[in-house]
Structures are given as C-alpha cells and as structure tokens.
Amino acid sequence: MTAEAANQVPMDIDTTPPLETRGLYVSFGHTSVLRDVDITVPAHTVVGLVGESGSGKSTLGKTVVGINKPREGQVLVHGEDVFSVGKRRRATMRRQVQYIPQDPFSTLSPRRTVGQTLAEALDPRRAKPSDHEQAIARALEQVRLDANVVEKYPYQFSGGQRQRIAIARALILQPRLIIADEITSALDVSVQAEILKLLRSLESTIEASMLFISHNLAVVQTLCEYVAVMHQGVIVEQGKVDDVYRDPQHEYTRRLLASVPGSEGFSLD
Numbered sequence: 430m431t432a433e434a435a436n437q438v439p440m441d442i443d444t445t446p447p448l449e450t451r452g453l454y455v456s457f458g459h460t461s462v463l464r465d466v467d468i469t470v471p472a473h474t475v476v477g478l479v480g481e482s483g484s485g486k487s488t489l490g491k492t493v494v495g496i497n498k499p500r501e502g503q504v505l506v507h508g509e510d511v512f513s514v515g516k517r518r519r520a521t522m523r524r525q526v527q528y529i530p531q532d533p534f535s536t537l538s539p540r541r542t543v544g545q546t547l548a549e550a551l552d553p554r555r556a557k558p559s560d561h562e563q564a565i566a567r568a569l570e571q572v573r574l575d576a577n578v579v580e581k582y583p584y585q586f587s588g589g590q591r592q593r594i595a596i597a598r599a600l601i602l603q604p605r606l607i608i609a610d611e612i613t614s615a616l617d618v619s620v621q622a623e624i625l626k627l628l629r630s631l632e633s634t635i636e637a638s639m640l641f642i643s644h645n646l647a648v649v650q651t652l653c654e655y656v657a658v659m660h661q662g663v664i665v666e667q668g669k670v671d672d673v674y675r676d677p678q679h680e681y682t683r684r685l686l687a688s689v690p691g692s693e694g695f696s697l698d
Contacts, residue, residue, distance in 0.1 A: 444472040445508045447606040447638040448493060448526075453502035455485075455492055455662075462488045463662045466502070468640075470606065475632065475639045477649035477670065479685070480659035486642045489659070490608040493640070494528040495519070507605065527604040527637075531611040533595035537583040543569075543594055544579030550598045568601040571634070572627060589620035593627070600635065607639045613648060625651055646689055650674060658682045 448470040455463040463485050470476045478486050491497045493504055495511060504511045506522050514522065530536050537546060544558030547565045558565060558579055566576050572593040583591055592612060599607055609628075613621040628639075629652060643649050649656055649670065656673050658666040660681040666673060677683045 446471050446505075447507055448640060449503075449505040449508075450489070450493070451503045451505065453489075453492065453504065454500045455488055455497055456500045461662060463492070463499075466659075466662070466664055468657050468664055468667070470638045470640050471655075472638055473636070474655065475628075475641055475653045477653035477656040478640060478642045478659060479644060479646055479649055479656060481685070482644060484659045485662040486644075486659055487610050488662075490528065490610045490640065490642050493606075493608055494526055495523055496528075524602050525605040526608065527599035527602060527606070528608045529592075529595050529599050529610065529612050531615055533591045534583060534588075537591060537594065539583055542580055542582055546594065547579075547598055547601050550601050564601055568597040571600050571631065572597045587620070588616055589623060592616065592624055596624075596627070596631075600631075600637075603635075604637050607637050608642070609639055610642045611644070614643065614645065621648070628652055646674070646686065658685065 446469050448468075450466050450468050453463055453466040454461065466485075466489060468476070468478070468489075478489065480486050488497060492499055493506075493511075499512065503513075506526055509518075509522060511519060511522055541549065541556070542558070544565055545556045547568060548558045548561045549556035551561050551564060565579060569576055569578065574590070574593055574597065578586075578590075578594075583594070586594065595612070613624050616624060625648065628641075641649065641653055653670055655668065656670045657664050658673070658679065658681065660679075666677065666679040666682045673682065674686060677686060
C-alpha cells in the first residue's frame, strides 16, 4: 500500500458521496481542534474513525451534524455545503444526517415514552405516536424491539435497549448518513456484540452510509470497510481497514495498533 493510497478512502465515481469534508478547521477559542480534515464516506459504506480520546473524533462528528461550526472548510452532504445553504434547506439536509450519541440516556427525554420520542423525531411540533404508527412499528422492528415498548419510558430499559431506541430514532427518518459516536463504548462486551450484530444486519437493509466513531480498533475492523485514523485533530491515514491494519504507513497508526491489548497478539483473523 503506497503512502498516497493510505491517504485516500476510495469512492464510487458514479455516486456523489453522502459525506465529504474539505479542508475542515474547527477551533474552540484559540485552540484548534480539527486541522485541514479531508474525509469521504462513500455511498452504502461504513467508514470507521479511530484515535485516542481527545483526538477530535467526536468534534468532527458533531461538526458534520451542525452542532459545531467550522472556522474554515466545507462539510458536503451529497455535494451540498451544509454551512452555505439557506436555513430551510439546511433543516432539510440535517434530517438526512442523523447523530447517535454514546449515551442515549442523556438525550432521551425521561418524560416521553418511546412512542412519543420516535414521533417527535418525525414531527417535532406534534409528537403523537398515533399519527405515525406504521413508521414507529417499522423502526422498532428494524432494531429488534417489540412494538409494546411504545408506552414505556427510558428508565425502564437497559443500556443496550436504550441504544437500540436511539438507533431507531435515527432510522425512522430514513437518513442518507448516520454519525455513530462511540455508541458501543459504554456497553458491556455481550451487549456490545449484540449492537454490532444489529448494525451489520442493517447494512444490507437500509440505504444510509455511516461514519462510525470509535477508539476500539477491533470493533472498527468488525464493522467497517474503510478506516480513517485521527491524531491531534489531523487525519494521518486512511484506507481499507485490512490494508491499514496490516501495513500502517504512519507512525501514530503503528503505535495505536501496538497499544491494543495483546499486541503483537492483535489478531486480524
């Protein structure tokens, strides 16, 4: 794998990518958090974004969905710059890009039932489950939850179940792009495996692409076809997961792989 190839995530030349960032800079005060970030998520693809805590991964995810505003650069969703279009168009585009947080309990209203939460995603002004029964049932079925959960509240569910509800809330809008931000890191190993199995099954049944943010290299290898490595706000390496893991070109990637428990026992088989 050449150094040039390592710096590219290939894309389908016949399809405008669901996500591209170009020369993206994000600063908080006088501190630069992202620097000249170029990343592409091709259509119908899961791209992993890995790096240590504080490397800028979540900042990138939140910038893509509009929570952070870049100082410079572009965030292109299907070729349109999110930060250059008018308010109405931006609102439409943001429905096409859904964000799943690490801790869904902090974003699920304790005063709303599951049905109300999913209805609110579809229509924030009229969160009436009875108006959206079919869409709610379909979203719950996609994440392997029974339809009877619509009357329950977040505190009545386990962490894994709440994460499924958060995934359903994203899927109900039939987005073109999903930003999954460390969504398995707070779960125990067995529940994490269930969520990963669910995400793999969704790959073949939904149209959305995904930017999967994680510090867990093994999880990224399990789920993703491509990976981008972030260090101190910079993408230092990109490429197919197996290529990058087997033959890392950047020193930081080599150190990151060497830090996996059991290295050199980190198995790629």
